Amino acid sequence: MKKSSRLVTMILALALVASVSLTACSSSTDTTTTAGTTASGASDSTAADSTAANTDYPKEAIQIIVPYSAGGNTDLMARIIEMKLPEYLPNSVSIATVNIPGGSYIPGMTEVYTADPDGYTIACVAGSPLSIVPAMGETDYTHDSFTAIAMITSFANVVAVKADSPLNSAQDLIDYIKANPGEFSYGVGGTTNTPNLALSSLIIEEELDVKSVVYNGNSEVLTAFLGGHVDAYAGASTDIRAYVESGEAKIILNLGTVVEDYYADAVTMEDLGYAAIGDSYTGFVAPPDTPEEIILILENAIKEILQDEDVVATLSDMGLQPVFLDHTEFQKMISDYYVRNEEIIKLLGLTE
Amino acid sequence: MDMLLSSLANVFTLSAILAMLGGSAVGMLIGSMPGLSASMGVALFLPFTFGMDASSGILLLISIYCSAIYSGSISAILINTPGTSAATATLLDGFALTKKGKARKALDMSLQASVIGGLLSGVVLLAFAPQIARWALTFGPAEYFALGLMGLTIIAGVSSEGVVKGLVLGCFGFFISTIGVDPVSGITRFTLGVKDLISGVDQIPAMIGLFAIAEMFTQIESGAMRLTGDVKIDKDRLSWREMLPFKNVILKSSVIGMIVGAIPGTGSGTAAFLAYKTAKGSSKHPEEYGQGSLEALSATESANNAVTGAALIPMLTLGIPGDAVTAILMGGLTIQGLAPGPQLFEKNGVLVYTIMIGFLVANIIMYFEGKLAIRGFSKICNIPNYILIPVVICCCLVGAFAVHNSLYAVKVALVFGIIAYLISRFGYKNLVAVLIAIILGPIVEQNFRRALVLSGGSPSIFFTRPICLVIILISVGSIVWPLIKAHKKRTSAATKVEK
Numbered sequence: 001m002k003k004s005s006r007l008v009t010m011i012l013a014l015a016l017v018a019s020v021s022l023t024a025c026s027s028s029t030d031t032t033t034t035a036g037t038t039a040s041g042a043s044d045s046t047a048a049d050s051t052a053a054n055t056d057y058p059k060e061a062i063q064i065i066v067p068y069s070a071g072g073n074t075d076l077m078a079r080i081i082e083m084k085l086p087e088y089l090p091n092s093v094s095i096a097t098v099n100i101p102g103g104s105y106i107p108g109m110t111e112v113y114t115a116d117p118d119g120y121t122i123a124c125v126a127g128s129p130l131s132i133v134p135a136m137g138e139t140d141y142t143h144d145s146f147t148a149i150a151m152i153t154s155f156a157n158v159v160a161v162k163a164d165s166p167l168n169s170a171q172d173l174i175d176y177i178k179a180n181p182g183e184f185s186y187g188v189g190g191t192t193n194t195p196n197l198a199l200s201s202l203i204i205e206e207e208l209d210v211k212s213v214v215y216n217g218n219s220e221v222l223t224a225f226l227g228g229h230v231d232a233y234a235g236a237s238t239d240i241r242a243y244v245e246s247g248e249a250k251i252i253l254n255l256g257t258v259v260e261d262y263y264a265d266a267v268t269m270e271d272l273g274y275a276a277i278g279d280s281y282t283g284f285v286a287p288p289d290t291p292e293e294i295i296l297i298l299e300n301a302i303k304e305i306l307q308d309e310d311v312v313a314t315l316s317d318m319g320l321q322p323v324f325l326d327h328t329e330f331q332k333m334i335s336d337y338y339v340r341n342e343e344i345i346k347l348l349g350l351t352e
Numbered sequence: 353m354d355m356l357l358s359s360l361a362n363v364f365t366l367s368a369i370l371a372m373l374g375g376s377a378v379g380m381l382i383g384s385m386p387g388l389s390a391s392m393g394v395a396l397f398l399p400f401t402f403g404m405d406a407s408s409g410i411l412l413l414i415s416i417y418c419s420a421i422y423s424g425s426i427s428a429i430l431i432n433t434p435g436t437s438a439a440t441a442t443l444l445d446g447f448a449l450t451k452k453g454k455a456r457k458a459l460d461m462s463l464q465a466s467v468i469g470g471l472l473s474g475v476v477l478l479a480f481a482p483q484i485a486r487w488a489l490t491f492g493p494a495e496y497f498a499l500g501l502m503g504l505t506i507i508a509g510v511s512s513e514g515v516v517k518g519l520v521l522g523c524f525g526f527f528i529s530t531i532g533v534d535p536v537s538g539i540t541r542f543t544l545g546v547k548d549l550i551s552g553v554d555q556i557p558a559m560i561g562l563f564a565i566a567e568m569f570t571q572i573e574s575g576a577m578r579l580t581g582d583v584k585i586d587k588d589r590l591s592w593r594e595m596l597p598f599k600n601v602i603l604k605s606s607v608i609g610m611i612v613g614a615i616p617g618t619g620s621g622t623a624a625f626l627a628y629k630t631a632k633g634s635s636k637h638p639e640e641y642g643q644g645s646l647e648a649l650s651a652t653e654s655a656n657n658a659v660t661g662a663a664l665i666p667m668l669t670l671g672i673p674g675d676a677v678t679a680i681l682m683g684g685l686t687i688q689g690l691a692p693g694p695q696l697f698e699k700n701g702v703l704v705y706t707i708m709i710g711f712l713v714a715n716i717i718m719y720f721e722g723k724l725a726i727r728g729f730s731k732i733c734n735i736p737n738y739i740l741i742p743v744v745i746c747c748c749l750v751g752a753f754a755v756h757n758s759l760y761a762v763k764v765a766l767v768f769g770i771i772a773y774l775i776s777r778f779g780y781k782n783l784v785a786v787l788i789a790i791i792l793g794p795i796v797e798q799n800f801r802r803a804l805v806l807s808g809g810s811p812s813i814f815f816t817r818p819i820c821l822v823i824i825l826i827s828v829g830s831i832v833w834p835l836i837k838a839h840k841k842r843t844s845a846a847t848k849v850e851k
Contacts, residue, residue, distance in 0.1 A: 070395040071683030083402060100757050103551030104533055107758055185806055191538035213802050214536045223616050223672050227489035242671055242693025317689040350538055
């Protein structure tokens with residue numbers, strides 16, 4: 001190849017690089033790669049029309065940013081809502097779910113934090129991004145920076161042991177640990193995730209000497225727990241449910257307030273005299289200063305979706321119940337959790 | 353028996369077959385493009401499955417997965433850039449074969465070995481899933497650490513430019529893997545105040561930069577009109593009979609792939625490297641490795657596809673996702689109302705068998721589509737560089753973006769591309785060691801720390817657990833044994849000279 005054609009190649013390559021970067025840079029809200037609108041069910045446009053009185057929102061595609069990996073629980077819940085929103089919003093716009101995982105949820109949340117407050121970019125969050133991560137001091141935003149939309153479900157985090165373990169209750173657990181300091185181990189999916197912070201408040205208060213083995217997420221904890229490498233599982237009730245039902249594990253402590261059949265007898269943190277902060281919520285938030293009319297439209301749509309039988313059935317298959325909180329109550333929950341989590345993080349010495 | 357028959361019926365329905373045909377084709381396209389990974393392909397098509405019936409939906413995703421893992425090797429062989437991280441080991445010998453004009457043989461070997469690996473893992477999946485799953489659970493932090501360590505010893509084996517350079521690159525890769533949030537303590541490391549670095553450096557953008565983009569820069573610099581220079585491309589194919597001499601290597605490599613696949617948290621790339629190293633160690637012609645050895649290719653290809661079937665084992669029997677792709681597959685099952693877990697077999701036995709049998713069928717479909725694809729892909733060698741290079745770079749950057757839907761990964765890919773290009777001028781051309789360290793660094797570090805937490809700080813845990821001890825001994829042995837052999841050779845040569 002002669003020198004001139006080498007130059008041409010170089011320039012072409014750089015030009016392509018530049019054009020790709022520029023296209024990606026311009027924030028566009030029209031990624032519409034979803035086949036979710038094939039869901040069955042009559043279109044409930046009449047219900048949605050009445051609430052869209054004053055604004056013509058939505059008139060473009062809506063993007064739901066999920067700061068979690070595809071396939072995980074939060075992602076699935078976002079997709080369930082994504083599939084149903086077109087039926088419950090006027091103008092049958094399309095909805096797209098975009099996963100931006102990693103980095104303690106900061107990249108994903110920052111994307112929504114800096115997006116235009118026009119209701120076309122919203123985020124689906126569980127507990128950590130807003131009620132825990134900002135307390136570590138690395139984010140531009142905090143728990144009440146965003147405009148809350150609604151909460152769709154809440155589930156408890158629990159502590160479980162093998163079914164054949166001699167420990168049958170939380171008190172057994174505490175007594176055992178006190179009698180055998182430094183022996184008992186539990187696995188948890190992160191140092192600053194909801195179950196660990198909840199359990200830590202108990203550990204610090206009772207001055208328990210336990211081994212905390214930290215993994216990357218619930219499924220790694222489940223693997224370690226099933227293999228007998230840790231004595232207890234501390235994490236989402238939904239992930240351990242199948243094993244409780246198959247008789248391999250039993251839940252002995254409920255770190256939150258939500259109670260389901262398969263652990264109805266488990267002692268709760270409140271029973272033990274502690275604030276119960278071990279619930280994980282899932283909900284939607286919008287960029288700061290998003291107008292109230294838009295929030296109300298979305299909030300209402302979500303409220304109705306949670307009454308849809310398909311949705312109730314799918315959630316129930318996942319071990320969840322729809323629990324609706326409107327935007328004011330949801331924001332209050334996010335902030336209440338944040339305040340309590342911030343204290344524990346300070347006690348654990350994790351902030352700089 | 354009834355369940356098997358019903359599931360056979362499910363697999364051979366029109367929608368399932370169409371799903372597999374389509375999925376294989378899509379997977380082959382996505383996997384062969386550098387930058388677009390198997391998990392991205394599966395994630396992209398996840399929403400499509402919501403409207404389909406459960407079996408067809410899952411089989412669609414599985415076909416994409418299998419084909420993508422195979423087809424990453426196509427671009428590794430033809431243009432020296434891996435299409436997926438599973439194909440990084442293919443780089444070691446694939447392109448060398450192309451330069452010798454044997455691209456067609458290499459491509460055939462890759463396809464055939466991949467299909468064999470996949471089918472073997474499918475048979476094992478069908479026959480022994482529950483038992484293997486339970487066995488895989490016995491791997492605790494100490495064992496994962498040992499496996500990671502064994503993986504790191506591969507660095508010595510793949511460093512064609514000398515062990516010291518390999519170690520330097522390995523250390524660099526290890527350091528890169530520590531950037532970001534330390535999962536055990538929750539504290540950020542080496543982020544230099546840059547918010548983006550909190551996410552750390554992901555292996556896919558790193559791979560794209562180190563191998564794909566750097567290769568493109570090198571090609572631009574070389575000024576060649578075509579990637580393989582003016583070598584005539586042999587039209588010789590590789591028949592099944594010519595595969596016979598490699599049957600032992602393929603069998604062993606498939607077993608390695610299956611073991612790695614069944615253990616949650618380890619992936620195709622690692623399996624391919626382990627198989628490469630094992631094959632080289634027991635080969636009659638180890639000096640050919642790295643110069644274009646079909647035997648080496650048979651090892652890496654069968655291993656990385658053998659992972660695919662085995663990765664389904666923990667997912668189907670225990671509801672545990674072993675990697676990003678199986679996590680998405682699980683999501684696909686959950687949305688269909690089928691919660692993966694220990695009772696999936698009992699409650700939905702037919703579906704589970706459908707998936708297993710469908711997996712076997714998908715691999716067979718992959719073979720036939722692959723044969724077609726090879727005919728088309730071979731022509732890529734004829735495309736002039738001034739078209740090929742910009743297209744490849746574009747795909748790479750799009751793929752990097754698609755990893756997290758953010759430009760950060762694109763920046764990572766570009767930075768690594770530039771680093772790789774620069775250090776190649778200092779003689780660091782074989783960068784496989786960096787990628788091995790980036791992939792295995794977290795496994796080694798985090799599990800080492802977890803094991804020590806469990807043992808209360810005592811290192812004896814690594815020597816008292818049998819599996820861990822065995823793996824560590826094998827790793828140490830694999831480094832020490834060649835040294836002993838070389839020493840023996842020298843002393844016997846010396847005594848011969850004396851006589």
